[in-house]
Amino acid sequence: MRRRLLRRAMPLPPPPPPAPRTPGVAGGRLFSSLPPPPPLQSQREVHVWYLLPDELNDASQLKMYMDLLSPSERKTALSMNGEKLQKGAVLSRALVRTTLSRYTDCKVDPGSFEFKKNKFGKPEILWQSDDSKMEWPLHFNISHTSSLIACGITMDTPIGIDIEEKKRKTAKNILSLARRYFTPSEVDYLAKMPDPDAQQKEFIKLWTLKEAYVKALGRGFSGAPFNKFSIELTAKNGIRISVAPKAFKDSDCLSENWQFALAELNSSHYMAVCVEDDSRSSDSGNGRLPLGLKVWKTVPFVEDTLVSGTEAATLIS
8 A cells, every 4th residue: 555655753652562573574564574584794894784764754654663662762852842853753763773683683663672871871682680691792872963863783893973064053163163073183183184074074974984993983973072083084095083192181091093084964964983992913004904895775664775885975084
């Protein structure tokens, strides 16, 4: 039956009564329509799945995504101030659940995942002790704006992902803002750009990369302040991170052993991905193996499109 598309998102339905949450195909009506992706073959490979909230306006689809959420996730989504924020919260959690399901050999239903947070608030998968045979070494991270939501997946290695709108509004005085949050070397890098538009673009790129790094660390901004490490964006050496010795009392958490990818998504957003780099051996010019990045645009249960190498996912560095 052809779905009737609404001109605007319908109000999110109230949460249904809690139902038993069991793993396996039986727990989800449409689980079988989530095709498995190519396997993650190394720790330097990253898969990213993104969706565009403005394209998802069908009421039955939104209810389907709502039904995947846990009671606490539904409560959090419905507590958001306004229909747009509620919809974004539902889609964000549904994207995490459906994306993770793809990487479990079709053994875990999207609605049966449970999560925990580390002491800094970063979400992780909570595997039940009686499900030890079904554990996968999956790491994930989510990032969203009002117009795009992205979920990054890795195997056996921490990941941080951040997306920012290319036309994100910033302070008129970029250098003043940079001096507040960035390191002196980053401020100098921006100050050498006479064109205000170019300066703003580079500022947003740096911000996106730094955000991805602190999310990969699992500590957040308070645990790894932006002005305690530098990101270097150079055409010759790609993206590098530099940490000052004993930058602050908790600086032991900071390290330079991380690898980045920076890309444009949907021609409208910058996306930064950061993963731990366990090997410096390489035949590449900068001494590291390149980060393998694959990107899909998705409408979960409906359509998936591999966009790597197209205008929808353009690698910058």
